[in-house]
Amino acid sequence: MRAALDAAAAAAAEGEVPVGAAVVFGGEIIATAANAPRGLHDPTAHAEMLAIRRAAEAIGDDRLSDCDLWVTLEPCAMCAGAIAHARIARLYYGASDPKGGAVEHGPMLFAQPTVHHRPEVYGGIGESEAAGLLRDFFLSRR
Amino acid sequence: MRAALDAAAAAAAEGEVPVGAAVVFGGEIIATAANAPRGLHDPTAHAEMLAIRRAAEAIGDDRLSDCDLWVTLEPCAMCAGAIAHARIARLYYGASDPKGGAVEHGPMLFAQPTVHHRPEVYGGIGESEAAGLLRDFFLSRR
Numbered sequence: 001m002r003a004a005l006d007a008a009a010a011a012a013a014e015g016e017v018p019v020g021a022a023v024v025f026g027g028e029i030i031a032t033a034a035n036a037p038r039g040l041h042d043p044t045a046h047a048e049m050l051a052i053r054r055a056a057e058a059i060g061d062d063r064l065s066d067c068d069l070w071v072t073l074e075p076c077a078m079c080a081g082a083i084a085h086a087r088i089a090r091l092y093y094g095a096s097d098p099k100g101g102a103v104e105h106g107p108m109l110f111a112q113p114t115v116h117h118r119p120e121v122y123g124g125i126g127e128s129e130a131a132g133l134l135r136d137f138f139l140s141r142r
Numbered sequence: 143m144r145a146a147l148d149a150a151a152a153a154a155a156e157g158e159v160p161v162g163a164a165v166v167f168g169g170e171i172i173a174t175a176a177n178a179p180r181g182l183h184d185p186t187a188h189a190e191m192l193a194i195r196r197a198a199e200a201i202g203d204d205r206l207s208d209c210d211l212w213v214t215l216e217p218c219a220m221c222a223g224a225i226a227h228a229r230i231a232r233l234y235y236g237a238s239d240p241k242g243g244a245v246e247h248g249p250m251l252f253a254q255p256t257v258h259h260r261p262e263v264y265g266g267i268g269e270s271e272a273a274g275l276l277r278d279f280f281l282s283r284r
Contacts, residue, residue, distance in 0.1 A: 078223025106256035107249035
């Protein structure tokens with residue numbers, strides 16, 4: 001989660017909503033990413049999406065069955081869907097997101113009967129630092 | 143929808159599940175894409191995602207507020223989430239997807255109270271050809 005939090009701080013420095021992610025395989029970080037939809041002109045460029053895409057490219061497979069994803073914020077529906085498609089084994093996330101989250105809020109995607117893969121889910125990891133980055137970012141933008 | 147159906151047929155020729163998409167802006171097609179997760183080693187590389195990313199790159203903005211998305215299959219949760227993030231104005235799709243769809247099935251994403259954008263939605267456009275491509279593909283793989 002340290003790598004994900006550092007990526008979140010880097011996103012803030014670029015004027016992006018501070019969310020960061022990392023993919024771990026065999027005890028090693030194989031991909032990290034900072035949220036970057038504005039900078040990349042890409043509405044799909046959430047930290048989780050970029051980290052999953054980089055990890056899949058590194059492994060050379062569209063499935064990350066033995067990989068874990070660490071992300072500083074509860075994933076949205078798009079990212080939760082990508083996590084299911086990628087067959088991520090374990091999801092660790094930091095802050096909860098009552099507005100945009102789709103794991104413990106809103107559509108609660110992994111609880112849907114039609115979801116084709118459910119990772120193990122662990123929330124609240126590094127939550128205070130992850131939430132603090134987001135709070136500071138939005139306060140500075142007012 | 144003709145361009146999306148042609149992209150779906152191209153996906154099948156590459157051994158990918160035949161789904162195609164196109165983004166229209168100002169009456170012109172600005173991006174088309176064929177489903178390509180296997181070939182690209184990218185679990186996020188659904189036709190809708192690739193078409194949205196290409197359109198956003200073409201426009202130079204992460205929002206596609208005045209764009210319409212045409213896709214041959216009901217979008218999944220990942221793609222429906224991306225459609226909301228991209229602020230797509232109108233969504234036209236072909237075949238329904240009771241197993242993986244997230245528009246009229248499963249999480250019914252655009253009906254969720256927490257969704258931050260709801261496109262106008264029109265299903266069943268070119269449905270028989272879109273469904274036929276999928277049926278032929280899966281029959282040939284048995």
